[in-house]
Amino acid sequence: MQLILLFVSVYLLQISSASKAEFVTCGTILKLVNTDLKLRLHSHDVKYGSGSGQQSVTAVDVSDDNNSHWLVKPIMGETCKRGAPIKCNTNIRLQHVSTKKNLHSHYFSSPLSGNQEVSCYGDDDGEGDSGDNWTVVCNNDYWRRDTPVKLKHVDTAVYLAGSGRTFGRPISGQGEIVGVSSQYGTYTDWQAKEGLFIHPGDLLPHQNAIHTEL
Numbered sequence: 001m002q003l004i005l006l007f008v009s010v011y012l013l014q015i016s017s018a019s020k021a022e023f024v025t026c027g028t029i030l031k032l033v034n035t036d037l038k039l040r041l042h043s044h045d046v047k048y049g050s051g052s053g054q055q056s057v058t059a060v061d062v063s064d065d066n067n068s069h070w071l072v073k074p075i076m077g078e079t080c081k082r083g084a085p086i087k088c089n090t091n092i093r094l095q096h097v098s099t100k101k102n103l104h105s106h107y108f109s110s111p112l113s114g115n116q117e118v119s120c121y122g123d124d125d126g127e128g129d130s131g132d133n134w135t136v137v138c139n140n141d142y143w144r145r146d147t148p149v150k151l152k153h154v155d156t157a158v159y160l161a162g163s164g165r166t167f168g169r170p171i172s173g174q175g176e177i178v179g180v181s182s183q184y185g186t187y188t189d190w191q192a193k194e195g196l197f198i199h200p201g202d203l204l205p206h207q208n209a210i211h212t213e214l
């Protein structure tokens with residue numbers, strides 16, 4: 001009984017400290033919701049049957065899905081301080097937590113709508129290439145949790161977007177994720193949700209998921 005109470009209070013402590021955080025920080029693990037489509041950015045060990053043949057990135061409507069967690073990391077060769085708020089217009093990488101691959105794009109055609117393909121790429125240590133760099137586009141000082149941002153692909157200048165199209169089997173019902181050339185296009189707004197938001201000095205409850213360079 002005492003043990004249960006201890007667990008409950010530790011849990012409540014974590015929730016209350018999380019709700020105080022206003023910003024997405026270096027080392028945060030979050031879900032990203034497309035605010036128009038109400039779908040969460042997702043990946044899984046399913047390869048595209050067309051285009052690059054790399055690991056597919058889709059969008060799902062469930063909130064408790066364990067393949068929709070992304071770790072906010074610095075770009076290769078840079079560091080960021082764990083818990084430091086991410087400034088607007090910073091280049092980052094987003095690592096898919098369960099497969100360790102990075103959100104990636106390149107000049108391939110997306111499978112359903114013929115926009116630019118978005119995939120997950122990299123080796124088992126999460127090292128990919130320059131196609132993994134994304135700029136956090138926002139108008140405040142920092143990437144705020146309560147305000148949607150856009151994610152602009154550094155190499156090709158497209159914006160991460162949903163296409164509004166939906167896959168059939170074997171991933172039926174999941175939405176297509178693409179890069180589009182205009183930030184004013186539809187479905188380019190992404191908001192942070194359901195995260196483990198790291199603050200300076202926090203303990204590391206998911207240490208194994210966090211890359212050492214953080």
Ligand SMILES: *[C@@H]1O[C@H](CO)[C@@H](O)[C@H](O)[C@H]1NC(C)=O
Binds near residue numbers: 066
């Ligand atoms: C993630 O979810 C799937 C299906 O819902 C389940 O089979 C799998 O065991 C889960 N993995 C983890 C690490 O929780």
Ligand SMILES: *[C@@H]1O[C@H](CO)[C@@H](O)[C@H](O)[C@H]1NC(C)=O
Binds near residue numbers: 128
């Ligand atoms: C992007 O990433 C690569 C390697 O991952 C890095 O060497 C390069 O400097 C980055 N470039 C920019 C403009 O962010």
